[in-house]
Amino acid sequence: MAKKAKELSALAVQRLKEPGRYAVGGVDGLHLRIVGDSRAWVLRIKIGNRRCDIGLGPYPEVSLADARDAARDHRKKVRDGIDPLQERQQARAALRVERAKSKTFKDCAEAYVEAHKAGWKNDKHVKQWSATLETYAYPKLGALPVAAIDTGLIQDVLRPIWGVKTETASRLRGRIESVLDWAKVNGYREGENPARWRGHLDKLLPARNKVQKVEHHAALPYAEVGAFMADLRKRDGISARALEFSVLCASRSGEVRNATWAEFDLVGKVWTVPGDRMKAGKEHRIPLSDAAVALLKALPRVKGSDYVFPAPRGGVLSDMALTAVLKRMERGDLTQHGFRSTFRDWAGETTAYPREVIEHALAHQLKDKAEAAYQRGDLLTKRARLMSDWTKYCSQPPNSGENLFKLNSNKKNA
Numbered sequence: 001m002a003k004k005a006k007e008l009s010a011l012a013v014q015r016l017k018e019p020g021r022y023a024v025g026g027v028d029g030l031h032l033r034i035v036g037d038s039r040a041w042v043l044r045i046k047i048g049n050r051r052c053d054i055g056l057g058p059y060p061e062v063s064l065a066d067a068r069d070a071a072r073d074h075r076k077k078v079r080d081g082i083d084p085l086q087e088r089q090q091a092r093a094a095l096r097v098e099r100a101k102s103k104t105f106k107d108c109a110e111a112y113v114e115a116h117k118a119g120w121k122n123d124k125h126v127k128q129w130s131a132t133l134e135t136y137a138y139p140k141l142g143a144l145p146v147a148a149i150d151t152g153l154i155q156d157v158l159r160p161i162w163g164v165k166t167e168t169a170s171r172l173r174g175r176i177e178s179v180l181d182w183a184k185v186n187g188y189r190e191g192e193n194p195a196r197w198r199g200h201l202d203k204l205l206p207a208r209n210k211v212q213k214v215e216h217h218a219a220l221p222y223a224e225v226g227a228f229m230a231d232l233r234k235r236d237g238i239s240a241r242a243l244e245f246s247v248l249c250a251s252r253s254g255e256v257r258n259a260t261w262a263e264f265d266l267v268g269k270v271w272t273v274p275g276d277r278m279k280a281g282k283e284h285r286i287p288l289s290d291a292a293v294a295l296l297k298a299l300p301r302v303k304g305s306d307y308v309f310p311a312p313r314g315g316v317l318s319d320m321a322l323t324a325v326l327k328r329m330e331r332g333d334l335t336q337h338g339f340r341s342t343f344r345d346w347a348g349e350t351t352a353y354p355r356e357v358i359e360h361a362l363a364h365q366l367k368d369k370a371e372a373a374y375q376r377g378d379l380l381t382k383r384a385r386l387m388s389d390w391t392k393y394c395s396q397p398p399n400s401g402e403n404l405f406k407l408n409s410n411k412k413n414a
Contacts, residue, residue: 008025010063018034020033022034029043029075030067031044040056041055043071043074047084102145104145105137106143107146113130132175137172159205167208218333218335219339222346225247228329239324239325240325242317246339248295252337264296270288271285278363285380289384290391291391344358344362360378361386361387
């Protein structure tokens, strides 16, 4: 018969200091294990054909008396044919399920953003994601268990804005769908996604193109661009030069405002915009006309700033700065982005440049996938001629009656 351990008192247990494993008696197999500063109760027990240790908690948080009670309870379970380790695993699994049921939509949304933001293009996209959910989804869904969100709740969120803020509502629906998919994969909800569109919400909400009002960016008629540019060049300041440069390059506002000197090859007359700043996510080379190069060379270099068009106090120039220039010119009816449409109308209606050359100049993706697959190059040489012609057109004297870029006179450009 195995020798029973001496039953230690609470004071005797308190005096145990040296690292090791001490049988404390009172219940077979009960030990106090000391490792460094850690002291914990362990029950050595045989379950079936295997011997194992079961942790009973730290000492002195769990007293000697409580440890003995727990050890007796485990031994009784084993005698009754119950595996206490398996029982504990099942209890933990049940607790995880219970916690999952209480996981709120906001919890899941914030976790989704945190998990994916590194793969998004910029901080602005992260902020837009969070702001859209904060404004429209959280008031009705944020505090609810993610497992409880159903189609009716999704409709409650979307219906008020579907007809008046259709673009925002559509993006919101997609974001809610992504969050709910993430929650399902992580075990926080089950079943179909109530925010899915095809075969579900498309039966309950009108198609976006049926209710959305298409609002085009206000654009200047190309016949007036010479007069506009003449007025713009009279304006001083970095914001005015940034707007002028954006018109000459037919570029988006963010591409210009975030431009750094390292992106420019003034000798080769090429501006290379990195993919993380492009709408399509791909690097884009822009040929620079002589006028664009001259504008860049005339700009002051601001010490401590890498930006070509820095804000007065450093950092990135605000998008509103370009809008402010238009307002000072009493052209608040226009937008910076609208000049891309001005360029597109001019190129399409008065020149013979092929459509794909014009679309590449605007960094547009070709809609025809087969055509895009074969069009591997970026047509830089042809685009250089196009941008040179556009710059000359922008410099024409107002109302000169002269247009050197009529379709029939430009067949050489095809």
